[in-house]
Amino acid sequence: KxxxxxxxxxxxxxxxxxxxxxxxxxxGHRSVSWYQQTPGQGLQFLFEYFSETQxxxxxxPGRFSGRQFSNSRSEMxxxxxxxxxxxxxxxxxxxxxxxxxxxxxGPGTRLTVL
Amino acid sequence: xxxxxQLDSHVSVSEGTPxxxxxxxxxxxxxxxxxxxxxPNKGLQLLLKxxxxxxxxxxxxxxxxxxxxSETSFHLTKPSAHMSDAAEYFCVVSDREGSQGNLIFxxxxxxxxxx
Numbered sequence: 482k483x484x485x486x487x488x489x490x491x492x493x494x495x496x497x498x499x500x501x502x503x504x505x506x507x508x509g510h511r512s513v514s515w516y517q518q519t520p521g522q523g524l525q526f527l528f529e530y531f532s533e534t535q536x537x538x539x540x541x542p543g544r545f546s547g548r549q550f551s552n553s554r555s556e557m558x559x560x561x562x563x564x565x566x567x568x569x570x571x572x573x574x575x576x577x578x579x580x581x582x583x584x585x586x587g588p589g590t591r592l593t594v595l
Numbered sequence: 596x597x598x599x600x601q602l603d604s605h606v607s608v609s610e611g612t613p614x615x616x617x618x619x620x621x622x623x624x625x626x627x628x629x630x631x632x633x634x635p636n637k638g639l640q641l642l643l644k645x646x647x648x649x650x651x652x653x654x655x656x657x658x659x660x661x662x663x664x665s666e667t668s669f670h671l672t673k674p675s676a677h678m679s680d681a682a683e684y685f686c687v688v689s690d691r692e693g694s695q696g697n698l699i700f701x702x703x704x705x706x707x708x709x710x
Contacts, residue, residue: 516698523700523701523703524700526697526699537697571638571639583641584641584698585641586631586639589638
């Protein structure tokens with residue numbers, strides 16, 4: 482089975498712009514979660530989607546949003562980018578609602594905001 | 596509230612010697628616990644998981660971890676370090692109730708392996 486794929490792998494944007502990141506889960510996985518990784522804050526949970534519905538949301542401002550499509554692929558969007566949004570954004574998939582189940586991570590999208 | 600504390604930010608061992616990465620957790624519910632590894636510029640890979648079956652959990656690449664409820668610990672060990680083990684390791688807690696999909700990560704422990 483192919484693993485979790487994320488596109489693009491690298492992205493450079495300027496402050497004020499918006500960005501959309503894409504994640505394709507492992508085939509058959511219906512839960513997709515997003516995480517932000519920075520040197521200062523470490524890994525932080527953004528949100529989780531299951532069957533096109535947001536199931537859980539972390540403590541991030543409303544500029545961060547996401548969605549999931551009927552084929553389980555997911556996108557996350559960040560509007561009005563700030564310098565502090567520079568991070569590695571990781572997507573993870575799981576067969577079902579992932580409480581207690583392991584998640585399988587993609588390689589990440591490295592976003593740099595100038 | 597759930598939390599996880601990795602007691603060492605950096606551990607250095609010599610190749611062939613044992614590895615011990617320490618983790619303590621706090622959870623309101625019966626916890627599910629995981630260890631993930633991240634090699635430089637790579638995504639996270641699951642090493643092992645504990646979900647209330649056996650307290651001694653065996654993972655990939657010779658790693659294992661023991662769940663000790665009385666000590667609220669889930670330390671990761673390996674009998675003999677290999678150069679390829681050099682990476683960052685994350686202890687993770689996920690409650691099986693309520694916080695669906697919310698993995699709480701420790702700050703990570705960077706493992707260095709000297710030849």
